Amino acid sequence: MQVNQLKVGAILSYVVIGLSNIVGLLYTPYMLRMMGQSEYGLYSLVASVVAYLTILDLGFGNTIIRYTAKFRSEGKIEEQYSMFGMFVVLYSLIGLVVLILGMGLYFNIDTLYGDTLTPEELEKVHILVLLMVFNLVFTFPVSIFGSIVTAYEKFVFQKVVQIARIILNPLIMIILLEMGYRAIGMVVLITIFNVATQLINLWYCRNKIKIKIRFKKFDWSFFKELAGYSFFIFLNAIIDRLYWSSGQLVLGANVGTAAVAMFAVAIQLEQMYMGFSTAISGVFLPKVTAMVSQSKSNKEISDLFIRTGRIQFIVMAFILAGFILFGRQFIYLWAGADYTDTYVITLLMFIPLTIPLIQNLGITILQARNRLKFRAVLYLCIAIFSVVMQLLLVDTYGGIGCGIAICSGLVLGHIIIMNIYYFKRQDIDIPKFWKEIGKMAISPALLGLLTYWVISQVDLDTPINLAIAICTFSVIYIPIFWMTSMNNYERDLLYKPVKSLVTRLKPTS
Numbered sequence: 001m002q003v004n005q006l007k008v009g010a011i012l013s014y015v016v017i018g019l020s021n022i023v024g025l026l027y028t029p030y031m032l033r034m035m036g037q038s039e040y041g042l043y044s045l046v047a048s049v050v051a052y053l054t055i056l057d058l059g060f061g062n063t064i065i066r067y068t069a070k071f072r073s074e075g076k077i078e079e080q081y082s083m084f085g086m087f088v089v090l091y092s093l094i095g096l097v098v099l100i101l102g103m104g105l106y107f108n109i110d111t112l113y114g115d116t117l118t119p120e121e122l123e124k125v126h127i128l129v130l131l132m133v134f135n136l137v138f139t140f141p142v143s144i145f146g147s148i149v150t151a152y153e154k155f156v157f158q159k160v161v162q163i164a165r166i167i168l169n170p171l172i173m174i175i176l177l178e179m180g181y182r183a184i185g186m187v188v189l190i191t192i193f194n195v196a197t198q199l200i201n202l203w204y205c206r207n208k209i210k211i212k213i214r215f216k217k218f219d220w221s222f223f224k225e226l227a228g229y230s231f232f233i234f235l236n237a238i239i240d241r242l243y244w245s246s247g248q249l250v251l252g253a254n255v256g257t258a259a260v261a262m263f264a265v266a267i268q269l270e271q272m273y274m275g276f277s278t279a280i281s282g283v284f285l286p287k288v289t290a291m292v293s294q295s296k297s298n299k300e301i302s303d304l305f306i307r308t309g310r311i312q313f314i315v316m317a318f319i320l321a322g323f324i325l326f327g328r329q330f331i332y333l334w335a336g337a338d339y340t341d342t343y344v345i346t347l348l349m350f351i352p353l354t355i356p357l358i359q360n361l362g363i364t365i366l367q368a369r370n371r372l373k374f375r376a377v378l379y380l381c382i383a384i385f386s387v388v389m390q391l392l393l394v395d396t397y398g399g400i401g402c403g404i405a406i407c408s409g410l411v412l413g414h415i416i417i418m419n420i421y422y423f424k425r426q427d428i429d430i431p432k433f434w435k436e437i438g439k440m441a442i443s444p445a446l447l448g449l450l451t452y453w454v455i456s457q458v459d460l461d462t463p464i465n466l467a468i469a470i471c472t473f474s475v476i477y478i479p480i481f482w483m484t485s486m487n488n489y490e491r492d493l494l495y496k497p498v499k500s501l502v503t504r505l506k507p508t509s
Contacts, residue, residue: 014276025334041259048252086219095141102129145204152209305365306433323350328343390402443481
């Protein structure tokens, strides 16, 4: 029986997210306590620095997905294979550039962080940078194959590999931590998994999808077209790094590893939060690209935007309400008393981030339409504004100051200006979108206020009390939201699979 890769891929995306978050929630407290705040802050600092080298992908990953989907829909097989060969060459050259820049970073570590790190910490940073740079240099040339798997919509294979990695990584890391390895052991393990994943993608592309790599004369005119598309994706990668990695760099240079650790935990929670939304929109790029290529009406694309946004809001509203109500006690019990600022920092990210997350199909639409220029330039300006604010606020407010700066940028650029752009320039029915979301938000808001008053009267300083409170809130919230905020289509998305499963399991007479 033919597997519906889109539907199963979306389902497995949530399995990946759920499993990843469960593993993270169980493993992270152990890891934080075994590594210690200083060691974890050191790892997070180096990871955030080296992350800037990943932007040398130059946006080509998404470009491969888009043009492969386009060529497939047009039946241009040989053009695909020639494009793959061109990207193998490009990525190999990028790997060489990463090696050169990585070595430049390695020899300037003392200059960058000599004032805030101890000699022992500086020595570890040198080792960590070498390992992470090797990771990137090797994986860049073969990273094309992961993009090909996505473009061919082989989501089931892709997610199964992710699930295996999610399970194996913490199991092996626990063994390494018990043996006394800390940040260096973690980076070695990550490197091994990255290399293995890329080689598995290579095997699948060659043996299952049966793709070929053609090395022909370099087509500069086609490369110019690809570069024009990928440039604004590249800008978005720079923006992501400025938003989500600059805080660690600023805190590392001005405050120290403890502040970096608190901010890094907030970023980890933010990444979990983002994952719940991007799981759905992430599998829609090939479909939206086909809709645009087939000249589907703006109304059809707008309706998909609203329908997807509503589905995403179902998940995001529940998580946001729960974190606002129980997040402070959760972080205290989960991460420890040393992470007191993490709740406020995380909340400064969660609240404004919710809006672009339930609208992130808009990014997929812009990619499919090749209309990323405005968004990329706008977000670059907002990201620079956010970094400047972080530098101004870090000495006085520390990690919370960095959180305020990020929050300000999200509100100004991601919410206000982009909603105007979607409505005026992309013909997406934003007023209808907000009307739909507004109706859905009434019940969570009222129930949240009532719950806040109730929990303010009780003590939630033990894991059992907190778990009981969260479960009680969920038992009340879910049926109320089901009845008052969801429409029939959304209820059927949940009800029909359950009904089908029950029918299959029901014994026949």
